[in-house]
Amino acid sequence: MKIITPHYIMLRDRVVSGLSVAFDKEIKKIAPFEELIEEFEGAEVTTLREHSLLMPGLINAHVHIEFSKNKTELSYGDFLNWLYSVIENRADLINECDLSCMSHAIDKMLDNGITTFGAISSHAMDLEACVKAKQNVVFFNELIGSQANMADALFSDFTARLDASKAVKREDFYPAVAIHSPYSVHPVLVKKAVTIAKNENLKLTAHFMESIAEREWLDEDKGDFKAFFDKLLSQDKSVTSAEEFLDYFQNTPALLTHVTNANPKELDTIAKNSHTVIHCPISNRLLGNPTLNIKALNEKKIRWIVATDGLSSNYDLDLFEEMKISLFMHADAPLLEFAQALINGVTVHAAEALGLNTGVIEAGKNADMIVIDLDAEPTKELPIHLILHRYNISKVYINGKLEKGER
Numbered sequence: 001m002k003i004i005t006p007h008y009i010m011l012r013d014r015v016v017s018g019l020s021v022a023f024d025k026e027i028k029k030i031a032p033f034e035e036l037i038e039e040f041e042g043a044e045v046t047t048l049r050e051h052s053l054l055m056p057g058l059i060n061a062h063v064h065i066e067f068s069k070n071k072t073e074l075s076y077g078d079f080l081n082w083l084y085s086v087i088e089n090r091a092d093l094i095n096e097c098d099l100s101c102m103s104h105a106i107d108k109m110l111d112n113g114i115t116t117f118g119a120i121s122s123h124a125m126d127l128e129a130c131v132k133a134k135q136n137v138v139f140f141n142e143l144i145g146s147q148a149n150m151a152d153a154l155f156s157d158f159t160a161r162l163d164a165s166k167a168v169k170r171e172d173f174y175p176a177v178a179i180h181s182p183y184s185v186h187p188v189l190v191k192k193a194v195t196i197a198k199n200e201n202l203k204l205t206a207h208f209m210e211s212i213a214e215r216e217w218l219d220e221d222k223g224d225f226k227a228f229f230d231k232l233l234s235q236d237k238s239v240t241s242a243e244e245f246l247d248y249f250q251n252t253p254a255l256l257t258h259v260t261n262a263n264p265k266e267l268d269t270i271a272k273n274s275h276t277v278i279h280c281p282i283s284n285r286l287l288g289n290p291t292l293n294i295k296a297l298n299e300k301k302i303r304w305i306v307a308t309d310g311l312s313s314n315y316d317l318d319l320f321e322e323m324k325i326s327l328f329m330h331a332d333a334p335l336l337e338f339a340q341a342l343i344n345g346v347t348v349h350a351a352e353a354l355g356l357n358t359g360v361i362e363a364g365k366n367a368d369m370i371v372i373d374l375d376a377e378p379t380k381e382l383p384i385h386l387i388l389h390r391y392n393i394s395k396v397y398i399n400g401k402l403e404k405g406e407r
Contacts, residue, residue, distance in 0.1 A: 001028070001043040002400065003036050006371060008378055010055035012348065012360050015378055021054065023367040025400045030363060046407075048371060048395075053378065056359050057115025057368035057396065058319045059350035061138070062205070062257050062278045064310025065119050065126040068105035069097035074312060076286040079211040080224045086312060087232075093312070094125060102129035105317060110134055110404055112318045113393045115368040116351070116358060118205070118255075118307070120178050124161040131168055134403045136368065138354055139165045140178035140205050143193050146186050146229075146239045155189055162196070172399060174356075176203040182245035183214050183225065183238060190240075190248045198252045203354060205278075206249075209242065209266070210258035211289050218242045242266055249273060255353055257307070258283075260290045271300040276353040279345065281326040283309035291329050294338075305353055306345040319346045323387045339383035371395035371405065 005020040009030065020033040022040050029036060037043065048054075070093055075085040086093075106129060109117060116136040119126055122144065130137045141162045145154035165175040177197040179185050185193075197204040209215060216223025221237045229235040242262075246269045256270065257278040270277065279292050297304050306326065308317045323342040330338060351359025358366040373392040378385070395405030 001040045002046065003033065003040060003043045004046045004048065004054065004369075005033050006048045006052040006054035007050055008053045008374070009361055010053060010382075012362060015053075015382060021361065021367075021369075023369075023397075023400050025367060026357075027361065027363050027365050027367050030361070049373065051374040051376060052394070053372040053374050053382075054361060054369055055372060056347040056351075056361055057370050057398065058113045058346045059116040059305075059354065059356075059359060060109060060114045060307050060317065060319055060346070061118040061255060061305055061350050061354060062280065062307035062309060063109075063117050063119060063317060064122070064312055065102050065105055065129060066097065066122055067093055067310045067312035068102055069093045070312050071315075076288075076313075078288045079213055080228060082287050082313070083228070094123065097125075099129055102126050103132065105311065106130070106133045106135065109317045110396060111393070112316075112320065113370040113372075113396060114317070114319060115370070115396060115398045115403075116354070116356060118176070118203075118354065120205070120310070121161070121165075124164060127161075127165060127168075131170055131173060134398055136172040136174075136356065136358070136366075136398065138174045138176050138203055138356075139168075140176045140203070141165055142178040142180055143189055144180040144184050145189060146184050146235065147233060148186055148188070151186055151188050155192060158189075158193070159196075174203065174354075176205070179204070179206040181207040181210070181214070182240050182242055183217055185239075187240050187244065187248070190245065194248050194252055203255070204249070204252060205255040205257065206245075208245070208256040208259050209261040210284075211287070212261060215242075215261040218245075243269075246270070246273075249275065255305075257309075258289070258292070260284055260292050264296075267296060267300050267302065271302050275302070276349075277302055277304040278307045279304050279326065280307055280309040280313075280322070281329050282315070282322060283313035285325070285329070286313050294330060294333065303349055303353060304345060305350040306342055307350075320387060320390050322346075324390075327384075327387055336381055336384060339381075339387055342387060343383050367397055367400035369395075369397045
């Protein structure tokens, strides 16, 4: 048992002072230190510096670890140009990102206060790195392939990777299912994958309506994707529509990434089925895609969270930086209210979307916590200041274990 005494604690709805937290893997109690040390006699005690803030560990629900080698190899500014550059450089990027490369990216996330991440795994080359990670991991095995004649082989490869992740014997490692996107996965495969996720109670995610090219291809079989599919796959029509794709997810809540080009009807479907939208502002900007309409999501009561995407479309895996970019992108949003929503989007709301017992400092929750070194007493504008000033993260606890910082 441990007892930690910070100067301030960020609870679900307020910041408090004068309290300590008793925890092992889970948070047992939040109370004055004298009460805790009497109840938990012999507990290991940690007293933190002045203006220290204990807050929930951050959750990065969507990241591509396998592409962590990229820095200047890929083309930005336009989605199709980026996609062609990914195809051209895919082999080199994957082959050159070995275990050390992927582990470095995971460790960098730890340094940035990320205690849980959702890895979108295309090839399972990141499986070992994710198993060895100190963080909680939701391992999304990704299914991709729009050609009917390849469906059996693609599904066999997908299930083999899924089975390998299910065979992992590690606490807080959760096998899951990812469907790449409506334009890139044949409906037969989508149905099979969703059925597995539903029957085995696995978390489910997909990219959805990321680009204008996707919108035009799914709606009218035209636009920038027409030449792309004709050239690479000899395919002149999309395999499904956006509406049909969402229909496969009925009664199976999923995490849908990007959603920057969804129409009102699709948002109604997303709301009706309790899907969560993952907001990746830096990725959207670098790939020339629109800004997510968060106002529309809020109006329809759609839960949204924040993630970094991978280093194939980002320059860092830092949720504080991601939140800062979003804060400035959405210039019409009320500043303090939106800053708090962003913080919730990398803590409690992300935990709820992933079905994990974390994301908030509260008795009964897993002890995933970070210590932020503030330089003054926090005010009501703390959410804004946390995002703007990127304070030092001096300690990181995951499931009660100190994974960063001095004892």
